[in-house]
Amino acid sequence: MFTVLGQIDETQWAENCSSGGNEKCALTEDTGTRSKTTSEWAWNADDRCNYTTGENADVVSWTCQMLGLRGWDADADGNFSAWGSTGLIQSTTAWKGTVRDAGGSTAEPTGMEATLETANYEFDKDGGDTKMK
């Protein structure tokens, strides 16, 4: 599921993450400790399976960040206290953005809503010219 981040933010999940010969982002078993009685599984370090392209001075690093559905902060007892800043839902929310003056405020539009407003115009299907602006 975390690969959906590539549709939202390619700087966090590059085009070739987990593909081809690049490292896979996945919960995998540690074959070094595997035995008849032991099976250890782990995520990638830092929840990332970054990869590089090019050689020598032309090496380019690409980020492959695994995010959970919706990160949250815990209180002293380990219980939920507040939603955090990272997570697929948080990233998607920021990417989509908000429309101008959302919720009765006077805030500027953000994210894709800002992009849409910049490209704003309206067609009049009846051929009028009052909506071309």
Place this chain on the structure above:
Amino acid sequence: MKVGCWKAKADVAGYAAGDAITSCTVDTETVDAAAKFNPIMNSYTGNTGVLYQAKYDTDAGTASAGFGEGQDQNDKAITNAMIAARAVAQSRIWFAGWAMTALEANLVLMGDPSKAPGTQSPDGSYATRVIPMA
């Protein structure tokens, strides 16, 4: 705009070398006895007319009201780039909405931590949540 021009005279035939001015600003609105004009760029018809090119240009710019320039969202012309930008943005907004719906649905299936027992407003669903196996 600086151009070579002439003093304005009602008597066109009366122009002499001393009426020429080597550098002056074209008056874009009126032509009168105090204004200067260029015989090539302007067309002065005397005290009753204002038929000169600079005025035509100003009037044309006003009449166009930005139509056809295609520079930003205030233009009345819709360029291919504007069509593409709007379509891409709208599609991404739709996609974000679908993704949000799917992600929120998965959060419910996996167990919403904000509704876990021990929080201030548990709804009890977290403890009994059964994760469906595909």
